[in-house]
Amino acid sequence: MEFLLKSGNLAEQKTTCLVVGVHARGDLSAPAAELDQASGGEISKFLKRGDFQGRIAQLQFLYDLPNCACDRLLLVGLGPRKEFSSGACRKATAAVTTLLQESYAIEAITTLPLLETGESSLYTRLRDAVTTTEETLYRFEQCKSNVEKRPRPLRKMGLFIGQQRKTKALENAIQHGRAIAGGVTLARTLGDLPGNICTPTYLAEQARALGRKSRNLKVQVLEEKQMQELGMGALLSVSRGSRQPAKLIVMEYQGGAANARPVVLVGKGLTFDAGGISIKPAAAMDEMKYDMCGGASVLGAMAACVEMALPINLVGVIPSSENLPDGEANKPGDIVTSMSGQTIEVLNTDAEGRLILCDALTYSERFNPAAIIDIATLTGACVIALGAHASGLLGNDAKLTEELLKAGVECGDRAWQLPLWEEYQSQLDSNFADMANVGGRSAGTITAACFLSRFTKKMKWAHLDIAGTAWKTGTEKGSTGRPVPLLVQFLLNRCGLAG
Numbered sequence: 084m085e086f087l088l089k090s091g092n093l094a095e096q097k098t099t100c101l102v103v104g105v106h107a108r109g110d111l112s113a114p115a116a117e118l119d120q121a122s123g124g125e126i127s128k129f130l131k132r133g134d135f136q137g138r139i140a141q142l143q144f145l146y147d148l149p150n151c152a153c154d155r156l157l158l159v160g161l162g163p164r165k166e167f168s169s170g171a172c173r174k175a176t177a178a179v180t181t182l183l184q185e186s187y188a189i190e191a192i193t194t195l196p197l198l199e200t201g202e203s204s205l206y207t208r209l210r211d212a213v214t215t216t217e218e219t220l221y222r223f224e225q226c227k228s229n230v231e232k233r234p235r236p237l238r239k240m241g242l243f244i245g246q247q248r249k250t251k252a253l254e255n256a257i258q259h260g261r262a263i264a265g266g267v268t269l270a271r272t273l274g275d276l277p278g279n280i281c282t283p284t285y286l287a288e289q290a291r292a293l294g295r296k297s298r299n300l301k302v303q304v305l306e307e308k309q310m311q312e313l314g315m316g317a318l319l320s321v322s323r324g325s326r327q328p329a330k331l332i333v334m335e336y337q338g339g340a341a342n343a344r345p346v347v348l349v350g351k352g353l354t355f356d357a358g359g360i361s362i363k364p365a366a367a368m369d370e371m372k373y374d375m376c377g378g379a380s381v382l383g384a385m386a387a388c389v390e391m392a393l394p395i396n397l398v399g400v401i402p403s404s405e406n407l408p409d410g411e412a413n414k415p416g417d418i419v420t421s422m423s424g425q426t427i428e429v430l431n432t433d434a435e436g437r438l439i440l441c442d443a444l445t446y447s448e449r450f451n452p453a454a455i456i457d458i459a460t461l462t463g464a465c466v467i468a469l470g471a472h473a474s475g476l477l478g479n480d481a482k483l484t485e486e487l488l489k490a491g492v493e494c495g496d497r498a499w500q501l502p503l504w505e506e507y508q509s510q511l512d513s514n515f516a517d518m519a520n521v522g523g524r525s526a527g528t529i530t531a532a533c534f535l536s537r538f539t540k541k542m543k544w545a546h547l548d549i550a551g552t553a554w555k556t557g558t559e560k561g562s563t564g565r566p567v568p569l570l571v572q573f574l575l576n577r578c579g580l581a582g
């Protein structure tokens with residue numbers, strides 16, 4: 084889809100459809116009020132009839148507005164003015180997009196980015212309009228045989244900025260929005276693909292394909308033999324139970340100075356998690372195809388960075404495997420030796436994410452990271468603690484966690500911090516090895532992070548548990564692409580480019 088900035092006089096905008104917001108109880112937003120005045124009070128006259136109240140995401144077309152160049156007006160409800168937020172604005176934009184996609188309009192102009200929400204900048208609001216529109220248009224149709232073609236899909240969206248100048252920052256908002264949306268779409272597509280298609284080999288191929296698109300991106304895929312040589316006994320113990328060979332995907336993007344320390348993103352790429360010998364119950368097990376969403380978010384964030392040519396060095400590392408029951412699979416009580424040399428008693432083979440991540444984290448030390456962030460659908464406990472709205476965040480560096488929390492708020496892809504206090508560590512005590520891979524029923528998200536912390540002591544590290552945020556369940560089942568927006572916002576902030 085094409086997005087472009089539109090400036091000038093609102094009533095003079097020639098377009099198939101001009102979108103303006105109305106708050107609850109017919110309270111006109113500034114652009115709506117401007118058109119109302121230009122048209123001699125047509126909008127308020129209509130509102131008096133009471134059909135349209137301005138409830139959040141309520142929609143209404145109006146035709147033949149006097150003194151206005153647009154073919155039609157689309158009123159969209161914004162809810163109570165006092166409660167208006169970037170979240171409410173996204174809901175309105177999504178509703179508009181869905182309606183336009185199904186209606187006659189191939190092209191439209193929206194005034195919603197002009198509406199202030201808290202402290203958000205126009206840059207952020209424009210970027211939000213782009214990402215929300217693209218995210219609403221996403222469909223996963225690759226595996227359907229009869230896909231209905233839309234007769235007149237939405238092709239072009241004008242973003243109205245009033246009398247303001249089209250500055251570089253505002254143009255950037257569109258470019259960044261498109262790049263983020265592209266990264267989100269990539270992550271969602273990989274997530275939604277079934278486990279029999281999206282295998283570790285498939286993920287590796289996607290990374291290679293990304294590498295072919297940019298001269299600044301070097302992609303390397305380590306095979307099991309190389310992992311063996313590196314001593315990755317934890318990672319390999321998981322893939323031993325699967326017929327699909329494990330892959331360790333390593334992507335190095337150089338956008339910054341040759342000697343600048345990189346940010347390293349490590350994403351769990353478990354392409355199907357049956358639990359192994361500690362097998363999961365059958366209900367909703369299909370959703371464990373989403374256990375590679377951390378890895379997919381690394382690919383998505385990397386793709387966005389490449390697209391924006393960010394002046395930063397970024398490394399993406401994705402340990403990828405399946406976790407299945409098999410005669411060669413890990414058995415409860417087995418003891419494995421990680422690349423770090425630390426031994427692990429595998430008390431539950433379903434706590435496999437930390438086993439593949441710990442070796443990937445140790446491997447990542449070689450990049451001398453400025454910061455390392457791992458992203459994983461790691462614990463069901465995180466879904467219980469935080470539900471679907473916030474990713475869990477834990478780490479060993481207060482400044483880094485603060486940066487991530489802030490980035491999440493800025494882009495609406497939020498995280499919430501949980502404590503990583505020393506007191507929790509003893510839950511991982513083992514009678515037979517250096518540590519157990521599980522810490523009992525209590526504080527499951529925290530003990531999982533405690534486990535990882537033992538492999539990241541030398542680095543500034545943060546961990547995002549995305550078990551509740553990476554996909555939606557129920558009738559809306561599908562990948563969300565989170566936390567690609569959060570990661571990209573974090574990187575843009577580090578480059579000083581988000582605004």
Ligand code: BES
Nearest residue numbers: 431433434436460461462463464521550
């Ligand atoms: N991939 C799962 C975590 C998960 C479960 C995410 C359900 C989203 C929904 C992970 O590998 C796992 O199985 N974790 C176990 C850990 C436990 C054995 C300590 C869990 O959360 O049950």
Ligand code: MN
Nearest residue numbers: 356433434435
């Ligand atoms: Mn598991």
Ligand code: ZN
Nearest residue numbers: 353356374436
């Ligand atoms: Zn898992």
